[in-house]
Amino acid sequence: MRNNLTTIPILTIILIVFLIFSVSGCVTKGGTGDQAKTITVTDMAGRSVTLKYPVESLVLMDSTCTAEFSSVYGEGFDSKIIGWDNNLRDNSGDIYEKYVEKYPAMAEIPDVGSLDDNTFNVEKVVALNPDVVIMHDWEFMWDGEATKEALARLDQAGIPVVFLDFYMDPLTNSTKSMQLLGKITGKEQRAQEIVDYYDEKVNSIYSRLEKVQGKKPTVYIECAYKGPDTYGISYGDVAWGAIVKKAGGDNIAEPILLNKSKVLSSEYLVNQSPDIIILTGRNWSTPGSLRMGYTSTLDVTKSTMTPFVNRPGWDTINAVENQNVYGIYHGYCTDIFNFVALEAFAKWFYPEEFKDVDPAETLKEYHRKFMPIDYSGTLVYNYY
Structure with a gap:
């Protein structure tokens, strides 16, 4: 009788522990329990990329993509960009001024150099340890060898790279690129709102043409x-x-x-x-x-x-x-x-x-x- 009495509480405890782990250990985007959550996506260069989900820090290898990223991410976007090139400042100084005026801390974002002038600093990117580096398909056309070398070195350092495309096939791939940004940052609903707006505008033009x-x-x-x-x-x-x-x-x-x-x-x-x-x-x-x-x-x-x-x-x-x-x-x-x-x-x-x-x-x-x-x-x- 004594053995039965002591067995019942033990079984109850085991059942409770099992239920707790069943609830807290749900699978999300490739992660379980205390494991880091990840997501695997196909980027606009056709590459399969696995990265942390949701992305909390990124390096923009074309800083003019700030417009897209800030539109998709919304509030708090400025704290997520931890490195970028000089394209926004040097070629779109007007937009740079508008962003920095409203978000002064953006003036302090580190410049990691550019692929097109051989100033890209892989070591600096590695030291920043971003969740992802964002590049663009056009970089293969204009800076092919430098892009391939950068990819190899970033891969060696364990830093994922995701390619977007607003250039090679702009009116087809822009919405896909926005959805991709939304997917990796956990902002899919916001990205879809932008895509819906975009589609409404272009489809209106196409139907009239x-x-x-x-x-x-x-x-x-x-x-x-x-x-x-x-x-x-x-x-x-x-x-x-x-x-x-x-x-x-x-x-x-x-x-x-x-x-x-x-x-x-x-x-x-x-x-x-x-x-x-x-x-x-x-x-x-x-x-x-x-x-x-x-x-x-x-x-x-x-x-x-x-x-x-x-x-x-x-x-x-x-x-x-x-x-x-x-x-x-x-x-x-x-x-x-x-x-x-x-x-x-x-x-x-x-x-x-x-x-x-x-x-x-x-x-x-x-x-x-x-x-x-x-x-x-x-x-x-x-x-x-």
Whole structure:
């Protein structure tokens, strides 16, 4: 009898302990109990990557991706970026100023260097010990060998790398990239809200383009980074060129460049005499470059665009003769705002069919809904 009496409490204790562990040991994203939670994703380069879930610290190897990350993550995003390159500060100083003005601590984020100028410091990244390094597919095209070397060294150090894509196939992969950001940070619902907004805007443009009849306008688009004396790169069926095609334009660069981004000769441009010219501007420090962005006024944008319009031979081009020269913020070539570029291009290509579309208002709305900084400046521009 004594043995039975002592056995009952022991069995009860075992049952209670079992129930406690059953409740607390639920499997979540590849982790159990006290083990570190992980998630495995396929990134935009087609790589299978396993990393900590949710990501709490990251290094941005294109700091202009701050717009996407801050939109997806929301409150507290600034404390999660523990390292980045100098792209935001040097090429988008206007946006950098807006972020730092509101989040002063961002001025102290360590610069880990860049792949495109061989300043990338792997040791510095390893010392920061981020949960993930964010890179972009375009880095394979522009900085292929440096990117492969960086990947090998980061892999050796046990630091995962996730690739996004807002450039190679922008109007297809941008939403996928946003969902990927949401997935690794545990902000999937917020990311989906952005994707839904994006899809609503682009699908509206696509459905209206299907009804447009007649010949497509021929289009030339140039990165106005170097100033009017030196022609900047144009785009085949990639980046800006891909958006031109989706907006119903006939890109004069595509037959020559295919899916590359290179400079076209002035002779070719003048001989082609496109119907539309689009120049991309930014807050570049290069003398003579087209100035656009959050801190650029209409007067500044016009005064810096005029020397381009006055290039030799341009007075004979259809776009200039018919006053169809436009400017757009260059950052929209590599970020989520490419849907605004689609709106602007469709309006410029088919002004009657899209006369009710206002890309600037769309930008303001997106900022109100998703961005931590306010809309300002000149980001979409009609020269005439």
